[in-house]
Amino acid sequence: xxLEAIREQLTERAAELSDRQERVARHTRHREEPLPQDFAxxxxxxxxxxxxVAIDRELALELQQIERAIRRIDAEQYFDCTACGEPIGEERxxxxxxxxxxxxxxxxx
Ligand SMILES: [Zn+2]
Numbered sequence: 768x769x770l771e772a773i774r775e776q777l778t779e780r781a782a783e784l785s786d787r788q789e790r791v792a793r794h795t796r797h798r799e800e801p802l803p804q805d806f807a808x809x810x811x812x813x814x815x816x817x818x819x820v821a822i823d824r825e826l827a828l829e830l831q832q833i834e835r836a837i838r839r840i841d842a843e844q845y846f847d848c849t850a851c852g853e854p855i856g857e858e859r860x861x862x863x864x865x866x867x868x869x870x871x872x873x874x875x876x
Contacts, residue, residue: 768857768860778837785830787826791819791823795819795823810833849867849868852873856869
């Protein structure tokens with residue numbers, strides 16, 4: 768696996784997520800600010816602050832997972848399960864680049 772490419776991918780995704788977070792925050796303060804396109808529909812359905820809070824929480828969670836994955840790449844622990852220390856497996860990491868546990872630990876959670 769090309770760790771450099773994965774790191775770059777994760778960094779790009781993190782930038783995208785913080786950009787969205789910022790737009791959601793702006794929209795929360797000033798309703799006239801447009802929402803990111805893919806959230807607009809969701810938000811219109813409920814039309815209240817709770818939706819935005821939920822979206823913001825989701826973004827924050829994913830951002831956190833990505834930042835953790837980047838730190839694990841830098842610490843050369845990217846391939847190791849944080850729960851049992853066994854390899855996470857390339858297939859799993861390809862499907863979920865910020866997975867931090869192997870499939871058997873993840874299914875126990
Ligand atoms: Zn494990």
